[in-house]
Amino acid sequence: MKSITILGSTGSIGTNTLDIVQRFPDDFRVIGLTGGSNVEKLETQIRSFKPRAVAVSAESSAAMLRKRCSDLPIEILVGEEGIAHVAAMPGAELVISAIVGAAGLVPTLAAIRSGKHIALANKEPMVMAGKLMQAEAREHGVRIFPVDSEHSAIFQSLEGHRLEDVRRLILTASGGALWTLTKEQLQNVTPERALQHPNWKMGSKITIDSATLMNKGLEVVEARWLFDISESRIDVLVHRESIIHSLVEYEDRSMIAQLGLPDMRTPISYAMRYPERMPLDLPSLDLTQVGTLTFCQPDHDRFPCLNLGYDSLRVGGTMPAAMNAANEVAVDAFLNGGIRFVEIADVIRSTMDAHVRRDITGLDDALEADRWAREKAESLVHALSR
Ligand SMILES: NC(=O)c1ccc[n+]([C@@H]2O[C@H](COP(=O)([O-])OP(=O)(O)OC[C@H]3O[C@@H](n4cnc5c(N)ncnc54)[C@H](OP(=O)(O)O)[C@@H]3O)[C@@H](O)[C@H]2O)c1
Secondary structure, three states: OEEEEEEOOOOHHHHHHHHHHHHOOOOEEEEEEEOOOOHHHHHHHHHHHOOOEEEEOOHHHHHHHHHHOOOOOOEEEEHHHHHHHHHHOOOOOEEEEOOOOHHHHHHHHHHHHOOOEEEEOOHHHHHHHHHHHHHHHHHOOOOEEEOOHHHHHHHHHHOOOOHHHEEEEEEEEOOOOOOOOOHHHHOOOOHHHHOOOOOOOOOHHHHHHHHHOHHHHHHHHHHHHHOOOOHHHEEEEEOOOOOEEEEEEEOOOOEEEEEOOOOOHHHHHHHHHOOOOOOOOOOOOOHHHHOOOOOEOOOOOOOOHHHHHHHHHHHOOOHHHHHHHHHHHHHHHHHOOOOOOOHHHHHHHHHHHHOOOOOOOOHHHHHHHHHHHHHHHHHHHHHHOO
16 A cells, blocks of 8 residues: 655646555555645545545635534645645655646655655756756755656666667657648737647646646656756657657667556656556557557747747756746736747747756745746736737
8 A cells, every 4th residue: 555645636637546446455455635726626535535634826715625524533734835844744754746847846855855755747847957856866865756757768768778878868758739720820829729738638837838848848847857858859749649658769770668548647647656667558559540649740830839838948947947937927828818829938948048048956046037037028918018
């Protein structure tokens, strides 16, 4: 029986994780859960999984939850501090990090510093402060298991091989909801259209990131730190079917890949029970049904955000954190009708152009770059808003 805490339990990854727990009640015990503002869903999860403590982001949500759960023996905490407290709570061996965005950095680091292994879905902290997170993980004897399907595929394709034999990593990209649109058509894309991902059901922020290909830019940075490999040895290949989840090319030009139907429960369960594989009751991949797998190069002209990820790594230091914050602000503005789809890349690029890079020597450097870039991006969004 493994004790786990789930950060972001009310989201898409959080819900999939709890689905696995429900299917394997003898294998996992839930110690802590955290949510943002979806109090109703969190209450349902509390009643089903009986954690010792939960945390939510705002005082108003905590007050509502306390009222709804007054008949239960549960500690309800609030704010970033409360979420970090639950993340570091004694008793859990593994923390599923599944908050969306920079909000996950402090809690995930708190979990690492308290010696808990991490199943990492929340890629943004790794983008903001990957070097720091890896250094802290080493210091505290913590393993970080990737949950992102691409990184899980690479992790699996590296098993049993020597890192020094790796020639390059190849991240596959579905291309997102708008891959077939022309540059002109992209000008008038609505949030509803951009949210129609062809293969994956995910939260709205990552779905827009997939449509801009910023998700792949973030994943390049994530891979750089997860696998300690320079960005010049990380390639991206568009593979619309999302069947090959990523590949590793070795020095002898062999390629090893991981395949499967697009279902996040596969990479989540691998991170939860590594090195064991869980007997998930999911449909098998039938390659005769799939028939053809297709591949092509990313189109940097229509989707400039992927290159921003590479650029941020070349500059280094606080630049990836600034890029990430600008992206969060721009995606939010697009979803709320403030800017156009194509302006997301403009906001990020202009924020990066204005950012003065500093070294990341500690958490405060990443947080300060995040704060600065949010302010800058907000002012750019304000200027663009009609
Ligand atoms: N979904 C996928 O298939 C997938 C695949 C690979 C990687 N990822 C990564 O996994 C992470 C989660 O993605 P998702 O799709 O599960 O997102 P999501 O469905 O939007 O869920 C996000 C979770 O974070 C919580 N949250 C939001 N803002 C918060 C804040 N300020 N403080 C504390 N909690 C907050 C939400 O709470 P409320 O809902 O209660 O407000 C929810 O529990 C992202 O980093 C994403 O890139 C996701």
